[in-house]
Amino acid sequence: NAGVTQTPKFRILKIGQSMTLQCTQDMNHNYMYWYRQDPGMGLKLIYYSVGAGITDKGEVPNGYNVSRSTTEDFPLRLELAAPSQTSVYFCASSPQSGGLRGYTFGSGTRLTVV
Amino acid sequence: AQSVTQLDSHVSVSEGTPVLLRCNYSSSYSPSLFWYVQHPNKGLQLLLKYTSAATLVKGINGFEAEFKKSETSFHLTKPSAHMSDAAEYFCVVTLTNDYKLSFGAGTTVTVRA
Numbered sequence: 001n002a003g004v005t006q007t008p009k010f011r012i013l014k015i016g017q018s019m020t021l022q023c024t025q026d027m028n029h030n031y032m033y034w035y036r037q038d039p040g041m042g043l044k045l046i047y048y049s050v051g052a053g054i055t056d057k058g059e060v061p062n063g064y065n066v067s068r069s070t071t072e073d074f075p076l077r078l079e080l081a082a083p084s085q086t087s088v089y090f091c092a093s094s095p096q097s098g099g100l101r102g103y104t105f106g107s108g109t110r111l112t113v114v
Numbered sequence: 115a116q117s118v119t120q121l122d123s124h125v126s127v128s129e130g131t132p133v134l135l136r137c138n139y140s141s142s143y144s145p146s147l148f149w150y151v152q153h154p155n156k157g158l159q160l161l162l163k164y165t166s167a168a169t170l171v172k173g174i175n176g177f178e179a180e181f182k183k184s185e186t187s188f189h190l191t192k193p194s195a196h197m198s199d200a201a202e203y204f205c206v207v208t209l210t211n212d213y214k215l216s217f218g219a220g221t222t223v224t225v226r227a
Contacts (some may be wrong), residue, residue: 031213040123042204042217050213058214090157094213102148103215107157 006106013081013113021076021109023091027057029104031094032074033058034066036087037108046085049074049078081113116141116207120218128226129193135190135195135221137205145189148206148215158204164188175199200225 007022009060025032030051035043035058047059049068050095063085065077078085121136139145149161162173169181175198179190186204205218 033214035217040219042219043215044217045214048214049204092215102160102163105150105158 004091004093004104004106008109010110011034015081015113017081018079021089024072025093027093028071029093031093033092034076035090036101037042037090038087083113086113087111115208116216117143118207118216120206120221122221124222126134126224128198133192133195135203137188137218138186139176139188139207141207143209145207145209149190150204150206151201153201177206197225197226199223
């Protein structure tokens, strides 16, 4: 089983450029999440989705957009990249009762905005 | 709302000695608690989880944690550190009926030979 797959693993963007971080899971999980990890800050929730067609903001959504057209895919879009978005991004998924069954994380995307 | 405080940002131990990583949580309702480990340039791996069953939880690689409701703590321990335990560790809380995670700031563990 692949679990949660993120692409790309690394990316360098110039200020003002846009890009999409891809996330796919093959476990038929309803819940999917995007987190960013900054040094010494733990992980902060950007957006989450409780099922296809349903998304909602997390703690730090500004500058990002998401969509969830299928159960498997949950891409994260950066429209106008800024240096403050330099971070490591993690996608995760969980089944309906995520608190009981845990979460599966992807291996991360390291993004640098210059 | 729930939150997590990891009391040590960095812990250094000698190989073969015990490891203690401290975590306190705040939650209005019954929480689910997790410890995740992240090795350098890797994703997050679940070490163990507490979900209102036994208060002493055993995880992978010899780690265990004890849920103490009276102290609102969920400390992670290992009797004998190995060099491969050098990593960053995150304490995480969620409500049992919720699905959003709240992460602690992390504890970096270094293991001296």
